[in-house]
Amino acid sequence: MKRSRNPQAESNVVLDRLHYFESRQDALLKIVRELVEIESPSDDKSCTDRIAAILAQRFAQLGGHPHLHSAEEYGDHLQIDFHGARNGKPVLLLGHFDTVYPLGTLSAMPCRVDNGRLYGPGVLDMKAGIALMLSAIEALQTGHGRLPRPVTVFLVSDEEVGSCSSRKITEELARKSAGVLVLEPAAGVRGAVKTARKGVGEYTLTVTGVAAHAGLDPGKGHSAIVELARQIPAISKLNDLKHGISVNPGVIRGGTRTNVVAAEAIAEIDVRIKSAKQATPLDRKLRGLKPIDKRCKLSVEGGINRLPMERNAGVIALYHKAQAIAKPIDWKLEEAAVGGGSDGNFTAALGIPTLDGLGALGEGAHALHEHIIISELPRRAFLLAGLIESA
Numbered sequence: 127m128k129r130s131r132n133p134q135a136e137s138n139v140v141l142d143r144l145h146y147f148e149s150r151q152d153a154l155l156k157i158v159r160e161l162v163e164i165e166s167p168s169d170d171k172s173c174t175d176r177i178a179a180i181l182a183q184r185f186a187q188l189g190g191h192p193h194l195h196s197a198e199e200y201g202d203h204l205q206i207d208f209h210g211a212r213n214g215k216p217v218l219l220l221g222h223f224d225t226v227y228p229l230g231t232l233s234a235m236p237c238r239v240d241n242g243r244l245y246g247p248g249v250l251d252m253k254a255g256i257a258l259m260l261s262a263i264e265a266l267q268t269g270h271g272r273l274p275r276p277v278t279v280f281l282v283s284d285e286e287v288g289s290c291s292s293r294k295i296t297e298e299l300a301r302k303s304a305g306v307l308v309l310e311p312a313a314g315v316r317g318a319v320k321t322a323r324k325g326v327g328e329y330t331l332t333v334t335g336v337a338a339h340a341g342l343d344p345g346k347g348h349s350a351i352v353e354l355a356r357q358i359p360a361i362s363k364l365n366d367l368k369h370g371i372s373v374n375p376g377v378i379r380g381g382t383r384t385n386v387v388a389a390e391a392i393a394e395i396d397v398r399i400k401s402a403k404q405a406t407p408l409d410r411k412l413r414g415l416k417p418i419d420k421r422c423k424l425s426v427e428g429g430i431n432r433l434p435m436e437r438n439a440g441v442i443a444l445y446h447k448a449q450a451i452a453k454p455i456d457w458k459l460e461e462a463a464v465g466g467g468s469d470g471n472f473t474a475a476l477g478i479p480t481l482d483g484l485g486a487l488g489e490g491a492h493a494l495h496e497h498i499i500i501s502e503l504p505r506r507a508f509l510l511a512g513l514i515e516s517a
């Protein structure tokens with residue numbers, strides 16, 4: 127946006143930009159649709175590689191320089207670099223093109239418009255976010271001739287399965303960037319940006335007991351199932367919701383047959399923390415669980431995968447910039463703290479200013495009714511464009 131001393135002229139420039147995005151709403155919607163209709167489940171490498179190649183082409187058409195980071199287990203990750211009119215650190219636009227939906231979901235859950243909403247697998251989380259990146263970059267180039275500053279786009283293939291192979295690259299790119307804008311869905315029906323996210327961990331507790339015939343030798347057995355059942359209340363006691371710690375034994379399994387005293391039982395535990403300093407004490411408590419039946423053995427594996435995105439000074443500064451961009455169009459941009467993690471947790475934990483939830487507004491991520499609100503797309507693109515300029 128050109129700087130102007132005249133407030134009237136400045137507000138005209140702002141409104142022109144909003145109108146530009148409003149006039150491009152159908153084009154933006156078309157891109158979202160196209161992306162949703164290319165299925166890309168995390169666990170299907172040929173699918174995610176295919177959408178990466180299509181996206182590489184789209185960003186290249188806008189003048190970006192695509193580079194694929196090959197990955198073995200899941201799909202390749204896509205980095206696109208754009209030069210800017212001025213030098214300096216790039217802003218990093220972060221997202222993922224994998225979805226939680228298995229291949230073939232589209233036939234049961236087709237991409238469709240209904241009552242101002244676009245439905246489809248992965249539309250909110252986060253194909254619309256990728257379309258917003260394309261739209262904002264195109265708009266800035268139209269306005270400035272080229273991007274006002276260098277921009278790096280990084281789209282990963284494995285976010286929904288823990289970002290194992292992309293994490294290092296995300297962190298490397300973030301370290302070189304002035305700030306990170308994460309295009310995950312906005313929070314709530316008012317479209318708040320996310321300034322804090324909980325840290326996420328996963329643990330597995332394996333109980334090893336002593337098997338025996340339940341009829342012939344019941345006294346010789348030491349049931350792993352009974353022991354696990356006794357451990358569950360101890361695990362549950364680690365919840366401290368007041369301080370943002372939640373511990374959920376979400377899956378249990380064990381035993382083989384009713385007439386066998388179970389030799390093994392397992393609990394899979396989801397853990398959420400609000401601040402990084404809660405990670406070690408909680409980890410110690412989980413690993414410190416003691417068997418009540420001394421003939422049973424406990425072993426705990428896992429750990430915290432994503433540290434929390436804490437609302438630090440860098441995050442707050444970015445949020446204030448976003449508010450200032452939204453204000454002239456009478457948009458009171460709110461902030462939210464959420465329980466789910468994203469790749470923004472990695473970049474914020476490094477101390478790089480990070481703002482999340484800049485993607486589309488909608489509901490039902492990972493669910494049958496997943497959708498976005500179409501009429502909100504223009505101002506989300508407007509906000510992103512402004513942040514690319516000033517982040």
Ligand SMILES: [Zn+2]
Nearest residue numbers: 251252285310
């Ligand atoms: Zn997501």
